[in-house]
Amino acid sequence: MQRSTFTRTIFTFGALAPLRRFTRKPETIIGHGAFRYRVDQTWCKANPTTHPVNDCHEMAMDRSGRIFMSTNNIRNNVLIYNKDGNVLDAWGTEYPGAHGLTLHDENGTEFLYLTDYERHAVYKLSLKGKLIQEFHAPLEAGLYQQNDEFNPTETAILPNGDVLIADGYGKDYILVYGPDGKFKRHFGGKGTEPSSLNNAHGVAVDTRKRDQPEILVSSRADNTLKRYDLNGQFLGAVPLPGAYICRPVLKGDALYFAVLISKLPWDSQSGFVCILDKANQLVSVPGGSDPKRLHDTEKLYQTVQVFKHPHDVLVDADENVFVTQWNSNGVYPIRLTRI
Amino acid sequence: MMRYLQIIVFISCCLSLQAQEFRLAPPILRCDQVFFDQIATVRMNFALNGAQIRYTLDGSEPSKTSPIYRKPLKIKQDATVKAIAIHRDYQSSTIAILSVLKKGISFKTAPQLKEIPAPEYAGSKAPGLVLTDGEAGTDDLNDGNWLGFKTDLGFQGSWDVPQKLQSVKVSGFTAWNSWILPPARIEVWGALTPGSWQLLVSKAYERPEKPLEGRQLYKLDFPSGDYRQIKVIVHNAGPLPENHPGKGNPAWLFVDEILFN
Numbered sequence A: 001m002q003r004s005t006f007t008r009t010i011f012t013f014g015a016l017a018p019l020r021r022f023t024r025k026p027e028t029i030i031g032h033g034a035f036r037y038r039v040d041q042t043w044c045k046a047n048p049t050t051h052p053v054n055d056c057h058e059m060a061m062d063r064s065g066r067i068f069m070s071t072n073n074i075r076n077n078v079l080i081y082n083k084d085g086n087v088l089d090a091w092g093t094e095y096p097g098a099h100g101l102t103l104h105d106e107n108g109t110e111f112l113y114l115t116d117y118e119r120h121a122v123y124k125l126s127l128k129g130k131l132i133q134e135f136h137a138p139l140e141a142g143l144y145q146q147n148d149e150f151n152p153t154e155t156a157i158l159p160n161g162d163v164l165i166a167d168g169y170g171k172d173y174i175l176v177y178g179p180d181g182k183f184k185r186h187f188g189g190k191g192t193e194p195s196s197l198n199n200a201h202g203v204a205v206d207t208r209k210r211d212q213p214e215i216l217v218s219s220r221a222d223n224t225l226k227r228y229d230l231n232g233q234f235l236g237a238v239p240l241p242g243a244y245i246c247r248p249v250l251k252g253d254a255l256y257f258a259v260l261i262s263k264l265p266w267d268s269q270s271g272f273v274c275i276l277d278k279a280n281q282l283v284s285v286p287g288g289s290d291p292k293r294l295h296d297t298e299k300l301y302q303t304v305q306v307f308k309h310p311h312d313v314l315v316d317a318d319e320n321v322f323v324t325q326w327n328s329n330g331v332y333p334i335r336l337t338r339i
Numbered sequence B: 001m002m003r004y005l006q007i008i009v010f011i012s013c014c015l016s017l018q019a020q021e022f023r024l025a026p027p028i029l030r031c032d033q034v035f036f037d038q039i040a041t042v043r044m045n046f047a048l049n050g051a052q053i054r055y056t057l058d059g060s061e062p063s064k065t066s067p068i069y070r071k072p073l074k075i076k077q078d079a080t081v082k083a084i085a086i087h088r089d090y091q092s093s094t095i096a097i098l099s100v101l102k103k104g105i106s107f108k109t110a111p112q113l114k115e116i117p118a119p120e121y122a123g124s125k126a127p128g129l130v131l132t133d134g135e136a137g138t139d140d141l142n143d144g145n146w147l148g149f150k151t152d153l154g155f156q157g158s159w160d161v162p163q164k165l166q167s168v169k170v171s172g173f174t175a176w177n178s179w180i181l182p183p184a185r186i187e188v189w190g191a192l193t194p195g196s197w198q199l200l201v202s203k204a205y206e207r208p209e210k211p212l213e214g215r216q217l218y219k220l221d222f223p224s225g226d227y228r229q230i231k232v233i234v235h236n237a238g239p240l241p242e243n244h245p246g247k248g249n250p251a252w253l254f255v256d257e258i259l260f261n
Helices: A002-023 B002-018
Strands: A029-032 A035-040 A056-061 A067-071 A078-081 A087-091 A098-106 A109-116 A121-126 A131-135 A154-157 A163-166 A173-177 A183-188 A200-206 A214-219 A224-228 A234-239 A249-251 A254-259 A272-276 A282-284 A310-315 A321-325 A334-338 B028-031 B040-045 B052-056 B073-075 B079-086 B096-102 B147-149 B153-174 B185-191 B198-204 B214-235 B253-260
Touching (some): A173 A200, A183 A224, A254 A310, A272 A310, B040 B079
Parallel strands (some): A056 A098
Antiparallel strands (some): A029 A035, A056 A067, A098 A109, A154 A163, A173 A183, A272 A282, B052 B079, B153 B253, B185 B214
């Protein structure tokens, strides 16, 4: 009986195979110029019943090429994939607002920094999920009245080991802590000054100009990237009208980021990915408008509905891009294979 | 049992055949003046190689055989522009809609509102001016050109000399997930001698299960006549319906302009 069912199943597949050849759509290729990609929606092999996700927030890759992904599902706040999209491990049940995920190599040992906007804290963890250190609102500095005004979304580590925390769902400061966890100083914050930040959702250290490293911050509600020196002095802005930038991600000479939406409301399902060159000029917009065909002040927009609400990108050694999504019906990361 | 299995296999094969097919996003429609004096210029954009924009101006649904957009359109009459993006490799987009309207009769003194808009959506000037300044709101409901109400909206304006009127157009906004619903009903009252109000037209709007999103236009025609006073009552949809995630809560009503012709 079982054998017969199996045979028939195979037969049905076999009979449909030629049909499939005729009706299958061409591969979907997105992106522009040198940065073009084949869309692979089935890269991730996770099973939603054993490894459920809500929002897939951010990703980081360790030395051995394993991909860590944060989600605000307390069944497993961190999922760990191999490069083929199989789940190797999962941990974390106590981070209801698991959001920003940054990996840092500290003298040969790798650590993760996980922000939690629900618990109003940042956690330094081992790759196995062991808690090493906590960072809280610097109440003593007078910037905050109470702990729950602090809703961190991102971290980045400076070359000297200082920890930058973006309070992207709170007061939009970039807070600087020493490696010992002591609060040192801050910059940014809500406002209308050139150096102000509004929805300071992501932060990264840009070392593309070797002798002049910079701090890049996404001022997401302003559709702008803002540049600061390592002391927090404002250097300039990179306006990208229409792009609600999640976090800057650097790889080689390129700057990548997920654009959550390109128009309001916040659930408009109008996102895509952007890639900028070393001069911070837009060169490719996978899923969005061709940068060569945009007029000066024209807003970026979605063209092909590959993504709903992209929230982060991870770029691997072969420059393939993995994309996580917020508020997209629990979809796992999509892989963009560079061609 | 086996038959069921075969059916399941067949369906999943069919689904996998469709799996790679993405839909296009709607094209971008822009207008220099949504409420225009003489001519409105409508531009359409969709920066994807190999894609075309097809459009209609008469309110009908655009299809793959509708005119192709090649250059900006000059529009001289009220029109509802509807456009889709099409491409060989993708499913056609949903429809982008932009209504452009010829400006109506203006007011010398600022019209009055019976209800006060919600403080967070109170507009950038006196509420009666926001609704009659010829400035269109954008998708950003905080841009100062929109008024938002959790109540009805009662508008009253007057002129020194009688004006010939035959239609009122209310420009509103709908966003289901932001709890902004179309009005339930709109009434227009007119008076030639102050206070002698007569009902000119009343129109109820049936609410579809999920209303169309974005800017919406409500046009009310009535027999032409002379009036010195005009009153427009836009009725809020009331509590959010059963099929809404926020059911029972008050709905929002958003209006950026009321035009009198």
